[in-house]
Amino acid sequence: MAGRPRAQPAVPPLPHGRTDRPRIVGAPRRAMTRVRFAPSPTGRLHVGNARAAILNWLFAHQTGGSFLLRLDDTDRARSTVEFAQGIEADLAWLGLTHDAFARQSDRFPIYAAAAERLKAAGRLYPAYETPEELDRRRARQRARGLPPIYDRAALKLTGDERARLEAEGRTPHWRFKLNGAPVRWTDLIRGPVEIDTATLSDPVLIREDGAFLYTLPSVVDDADLAISHVIRGEDHVVNTAAQIEIFQALGAAVPEFAHYPMILDVDGGPLSKRLGSLGLADLAGQDIDPMALNSLMAKIGTSDPVEPRRTLAELAAEFAFSKIGHAPARLDPEDLRRLTVKLLHMKPYDEVAAAVPGGEAFWLAIRDNLESLDDAAGWWRAVSEPLEPLAADPAVLAAAAALLPSGDLGEAAWGPWTKAVSAATGKKGRELFLPLRLALTGRDHGPEMKKLLPFIGRERALARLGGQRA
């Protein structure tokens, strides 16, 4: 924490907010953990966003802190209320509740005030190049093998030149003047990081049309809303250097940072190309269990085995930055399917009661065999409604009918009964059991017969063994 470069003098604190972490009165001097998930409502959530949301949520809950949902809707042209609602629905599907909510479009005056303070401090300067000029300039730099960094030509403009440009009708955009010195922080995942802001362009904070770009609102909100930890993907690592300078220029406390590696697609390529098919709404439509996604996103790329967890609380208890590796990890959508099936096999009856006929005992008898919840109803029909038995071996079926124990058929009935049938017919193994299964259930696969038989019942079993529809 100490010893961070503060080459620029700090300007006075934000008039409306705090510049330090809140302290609980009477509590030890320990800042409360406060994290945020900050999607832009320009689309629905996909697995990439979900990872950010989940990791932040888990850390907040593990540390007893709070989780803020912040809609970064500074891009008013692309942001919609429908997407904002969709994102909330996506989070609700995952079970990621938030403790606080903010919307950047509600906070423009705050950003304007911060911008004014940066201007007063000489850190925010007007530039008049058009996007096309900048594009051309970058292309030229690249062609000459130079890094496409803004050359700060606007900084050299005289007052007269500026006046002339404005007279021509040009409106400036505003850039933050970087220190051009190394920025260092200790990343909770990556360890010590050093980025030399001399290798970066001065970031544009305000567009020509007056709109705030992501960078300034993000920093102002993180400071103003007392975010203690910024947990995000490594695509933000370089931004972080510039953002730290902005925190410092605003005299705000710099939060802790944790940048986790990107997720790759199953072939090791960028996931972004496949994000279209990995939207949360799509996954929900494919009956993926939200805890399958939560479990995968919490465990992928970590030293923990990728196993399903039934609750977010378990995942939170197991969360640790130190378990997260530094290399990008591949996402196999098939894992989501596998985890969903495993979760299904773990489901207690009360969670599926509405979708599963037959009661708890029946559920426990069949759940380990299911690929999907929908199959449960089919098995209930197979034991409780008339079906056409399949007769494969009349001798076996006749012996089975003759030897069927009297009275109620419990789970214990199957073993002795089939042994007796085996003794009577000389059949064993597949030749014995497959005809019985076909006759009793009309199918050649399914849950264990000893568990199914009690639900079929003596009377119906007898009829089916006799080849009758029952």
Next chain:
RNA sequence: GGGGCCUUCGUCUAUCGGUUAGGACGGCAGCCUCUCACGUUGCAAAGACGGGUUCGAUUCCCGUAGGCCCCGCCA
């Protein structure tokens, strides 16, 4: 072109310079008196390449190759 990060079984990873390189997922095989599933036991499966340092390198250093990220008036 520049900067950052990375490279161990198919996949995710463990390894404080000395290990039969461990685990998990997936795969395969056996067992669980039938199938599928569950469970269980077992098997196969890895240090990108080239140098250097060292008694000894997967581990430290350099280089090469490959991958990911960033270099936007997007977020």
